[in-house]
Amino acid sequence: MNTEHRPFHLAFPVDDLPAARQFYGEVLGCAEGRSSDCWIDFNLYGHQIVTHLDPDAKRHKRTNPVDGENVPVPHFGVVLTPDQWDALAERLQQHGTEFVIAPTVRFRGEVGEQATMFFLDPSGNALEFKAFANDDQLFATH
Template identity: 65%
Template sequence: MTQAAIPPFHLAFPVHSFAAAREFYGDLLGCPEGRSSADWVDFNFYGHQIVAHLSPDEAGHRATSAVDGDAVPVRHFGVVLSVPQWEALADKLKQADTKFIIEPHIRFKGEVGEQATMFFLDRSGNAVEIKAFANMDSLFAK
């Protein structure tokens, strides 16, 4: 079911460096920076509030789970974009020589829930997934 307006989510995650987080989320992904302190930095992640907290020992992903033939990082976050936005970001990331954990591709091809997906790590080793659906009504379809 498609909603007219989706409330923004809030996600806090660990990073080893604010400079690296600002370069990755701000410069590479184009997420505007919001408030910050000596311990955290807010970013506008496509209309959602994500907060990088300085905690070097907690950063990074450590386990994977099998999804449609891919080893998906268990701990990850991301956003669902339109197909044109997803394609533009995939091109930008490729041009920036981003090392993908899972290369941009179509998952569940021809099935309910078919989606474009890609996984990569931020500069602190946190896994990020960006996906897109040709039909947003299939986001939660069974």
């Protein structure tokens, strides 16, 4: 795996900036960067995510089946280390986060085995955080 990754940037709509600030800042523990009345930058594990106010944002709830679960599409997140994943799962549970797919292991005993969890932000954006015991499995095909 290439270890010289550059941070990604993702901007997405939210319908309530104070709720986004509380969720991404307090619940997920993301440091806040620059902001305005219309957007907020956050540091998500070294990546720049930006919540943009869009009170009329429409969410189309769709899912695809993956290993027996209905995975929300679209979604985003970060591949964490197993220790980071455990800590985040505990943090989310302490904050009373409602999971779309509770912390679990997917593809158990198969190529690509991974710990995963899905939840929604206050605006309905789906997030997935996952961890592999072996990062070489991230793009493994067999």
